[in-house]
Amino acid sequence: MSDTGAEKTEEPTARRIKRSRDDGQVARSTELPAAAVMIAAVLTILMMGGVFASRLGDMLIDSFTFDRRTLDTPSLLPATFATQLLEALLLVLPVMAVTAVVAILASGVTGGYHFSMKAVAPKFSKLSPAAGFKRMFGSRAAVELLKSLAKFSLVAGVLWALVERHMVELIHLGSMDLQPALAAAGSLITHAALWLTLSLVLIALIDAPYQKWSYIKRLRMTKQEVKDEMKDMEGRPEVKQQIRRRQREMANGRMMQKVKDADVVITNPEHFAIALSYDPTADGAPILLAKGADHMAALIREEAKKHGVEMFASPQLARALYFTTDVDKPIPEALYHAVAPVIAYVFSLAQVRPGVEPMARPRPKIPPSMRFNAKGELETPVERKT
Structure with a gap:
């Protein structure tokens, strides 16, 4: 008040x-x-x-x-x-x-230019002598x-x-x-x-x-009136939605800036894109720097191309990482064996020179508990066979 x-x-x-x-x-x-x-x-x-x-x-x-x-x-x-x-x-x-x-x-x-019916509406308060x-x-x-x-x-x-x-x-x-x-x-x-x-x-x-x-x-206004109005505005659904949208835009902007630091971008190849970074000298798992679906995935791929980041197409691995890992978090332990060959393959490409061949392109094996469809649902046995 x-x-x-x-x-x-x-x-x-x-x-x-x-x-x-x-x-x-x-x-x-x-x-x-x-x-x-x-x-x-x-x-x-x-x-x-x-x-x-x-x-x-x-x-x-x-x-x-x-x-x-x-x-x-x-x-x-x-x-x-x-x-x-x-x-x-x-x-x-x-x-x-x-x-x-x-x-x-x-x-x-x-x-x-502004027309308001309130301005022309009769006001009985104006009839007051006081x-x-x-x-x-x-x-x-x-x-x-x-x-x-x-x-x-x-x-x-x-x-x-x-x-x-x-x-x-x-x-x-x-x-x-x-x-x-x-x-x-x-x-x-x-x-x-x-x-x-x-x-x-x-x-x-x-x-x-x-x-x-x-x-x-x-x-x-008084300082208290400004505070009360800000609280009232923050409680309105449309304002909350706008704040969340701006927060997403800011987060996506920061996320896109990290793509250039990735070692590999794993793609769906069109619907999902996940940027991973791995430091061999550190004792830890690969870190997910950025992820996106559809339009955001296209932006990540475009950013990766611009900075020369290697891209690796693996639909199942891309979906598994997208639905199980948050941005700036390490990948789950269940995906270590699937991601490790991809990281090793990308690093081997950087070592290619006359007389040195890159390692064979891996085919990541995804655990059944990490196999998702495009909707984020675990695949049924029938979907896995197809």
């Missing part, structure tokens, strides 16, 4: 983070998508260049100028407004499409308030600086003709949009890392 009063100093485990994501809690920065959308909108308008400005100017001129016949015929006004509205939608449609795509992409930068006051006056609410004030101050400061710098142009707009006034206003708006975009980018560069840090901080 975890100590709830202990200090949470440990980084969250992968399981803790996954549970948090399943509950709909992810590191999310709202400022990053806002800045990305603003950048996309400004760049799209700038890329459209004179086409956007020209069409926007024509639309504004049309909206401020009316045919007298239209004014005298009220029934024509809805059609006129509908036409102007359609032109406006067609003009901003590329900007809307680009910003929509950018908003979707930018929203997944910090927390990724919980509501805690959320309103908690540390997260205070940080969000300070962030909003800083954002407002920065944006307001930028706008005030722009207005103060271009005050003369703004005052003269009212005395200019329509087309020059629209051109001047468009230039001022573009200038303001660029500075506002830079402001939002600055805010996003601060907010995105903070949100990620804050998210990890909220998920931190």
Whole structure:
């Protein structure tokens, strides 16, 4: 049982983070998508260049100028407004499409894309006045308030600086003709949009890392919580299976490295492979360095070929060693007389030179109590005869 009063100093485990994501809690920065959308909108308008400005100017001129016949015929006004509205939608449609795509992409930068029904499900705990006051006056609410004030101050400061710098142009707009006034206003708006975009980018560069840090901080665990979670995970069947699989992989990797030190590899010749090592100077039995069946047997044979280890085909002896001897253990005494001629034969091959012939290839005799079939079952008398 975890100590709830202990200090949470440990980084969250992968399981803790996954549970948090399943509950709909992810590191999310709202400022990053806002800045990305603003950048996309400004760049799209700038890329459209004179086409956007020209069409926007024509639309504004049309909206401020009316045919007298239209004014005298009220029934024509809805059609006129509908036409102007359609032109406006067609003009901003590329900007809307680009910003929509950018908003979707930018929203997944910090927390990724994840949908959880738990996040949208109603929570009656939120109806509690105490919980509501805690959320309103908690540390997260205070940080969000300070962030909003800083954002407002920065944006307001930028706008005030722009207005103060271009005050003369703004005052003269009212005395200019329509087309020059629209051109001047468009230039001022573009200038303001660029500075506002830079402001939002600055805010996003601060907010995105903070949100990620804050998210990890909220998920931190006590030392006891980490221990409890590790115990819980180790007790789950799928985790145990994964641990055993990794242990087998590590053991097989170490075993394969020993094949190069073997004196002989006894094969089935395809289904089993057993690597043996024997030190004539030591007073002991041959040691089984590696063994495998099917795919593992093929790997052992391949490793033996690579390092020039002699291979000896003897199906019954290979099965007997495979089913009776563990890795890094000496062979059973009952197989001494079967293995000894094989070892002697392999050593004689190393002594072959002009005028010296190797000994005849032996035919190991396996005791009845050591004769196994491919399934690891002792052979019946009928199987032995066949």
